[in-house]
Amino acid sequence: LSSDFLALEGARLEDESSSAAASAREVERATPPEAVRSPVSEAIARPSSLICVDAELPVLERLKRGLQSDGTRIHIFQSAADALKRFKQYLASGETPALIVGSMIDDPFEAHRGLGWRRFAGRVLGIAPRVRVIIVARAGERVAAPGFAVVARPAPQGASERDQQKFLEEVESALTGGA
Secondary structure (H helix, E strand, O other), rough: OOOHHHHHHHHHHHHHHHHHHHHHHHHHOOOOHHOOOOOOOOOOOOOOOEEEEEOOOHHHHHHHHHHHHHHOEEEEEHHHHHHHHHHHHHOOOOOOOEEEEEEEOOOOOHHHHHHHHHHHHHHHHHHHHOOEOOOOOOOOOOOOOOEEEEEEEOOOOOOOOOHHHHHHHHHHHHHOOOO
C-alpha cells in the first residue's frame, strides 16, 4: 500500500469518527429519557449506519439499493466475521449501527456448527446491548426470535416488484422501531 493511500484512509476514518460522535451526541441530547425503550420497540430516528450480513448477494444488493437514503452508510457482507469486524470499528468510533442479519449465515467463529445467526446476534448484543438487530428469514421460513424484529424476504425467483417493496418497507419499519 502506498503512503498516500494510508494517509487518505486515515483522514477519512478520522472524519467519519468525529462526525459520527457528534451526531450521536445530538441524538442523545434530543432523545428524552422517557423515550428510551428496548431495542425492538425503540421509536427513534433511523440509524445512520447499517450493516447487512447474509449468505446471498442478491438479497444484500436489494437491501443496499432499497434502504439507501441521504447520509445513510450501508455495508454489506456475506461473511459474519467481516460484519463483526466492521461493527466493532463503528463501536470504537462511538457509533452503534443497526444490524440486518440473514437467518442462513454461518457462525463467524465456529462455521462447522452451521447456521449461526443466534450466536452472531448474541455476540453482538453482548458487546452493545442496545443495538437494533433485524433478522431476515427466507421466504416461508419460520424463525422464532424473541427480542428481535423478524422480517420475511420474498422468494428470490419470481418475486414481484410489489413483494420486494413490501419487504423493504417491513425492514424500514423495523429499523425505525415500528416492528
